[in-house]
Amino acid sequence: MKKLIFTFSFLSLFVFGFQNYSNAQSEPVLYFCEKYGDDGEVNVSDRFTTGYLTVMVKCDYALDLEDVSIQFDKWNTRERKFEYYKKFDYVVEPDMKFIFFAKNDESDLKFEETGFYRVFLLDDREKTVASALIEIID
Numbered sequence: 001m002k003k004l005i006f007t008f009s010f011l012s013l014f015v016f017g018f019q020n021y022s023n024a025q026s027e028p029v030l031y032f033c034e035k036y037g038d039d040g041e042v043n044v045s046d047r048f049t050t051g052y053l054t055v056m057v058k059c060d061y062a063l064d065l066e067d068v069s070i071q072f073d074k075w076n077t078r079e080r081k082f083e084y085y086k087k088f089d090y091v092v093e094p095d096m097k098f099i100f101f102a103k104n105d106e107s108d109l110k111f112e113e114t115g116f117y118r119v120f121l122l123d124d125r126e127k128t129v130a131s132a133l134i135e136i137i138d
Helices: 002-017
Strands: 029-033 035-037 040-042 047-049 054-058 067-076 081-091 098-101 115-122 128-137
Touching (some): 029 115, 029 128, 035 054
Parallel strands (some): 047 128
Antiparallel strands (some): 029 054, 054 098, 067 081, 067 115, 115 128
16 A cells, blocks of 8 residues: 555656646747638638638737748658748738738739648748648649
């Protein structure tokens, strides 16, 4: 019985004493939906058919960005690496914590081909702010 109590005490100390505290969203998060409207995101996923999508970015703090880009890199199965696909430039407000990038007159955010893509939110120095993977299917 003493061994059982000792073992349980040791395991409790290990589990609670070395607990790692983390926030669910401490960094900018990039994700995708079909569209964003009055009711929020419609069809959030990381797998879509070809066509137009909305790129979403959320953060717990102001992103402090002005000139940004959304860049698509496509997985080249033959070369076994990601390659540049296309890029769109945007201007945002520095105090924004939530941004959605959707089809407009200057960008189409359209995935025309099936495959795997890396999508980046880049700052004005081409540094990655957030990124995510997406699969486009037929």
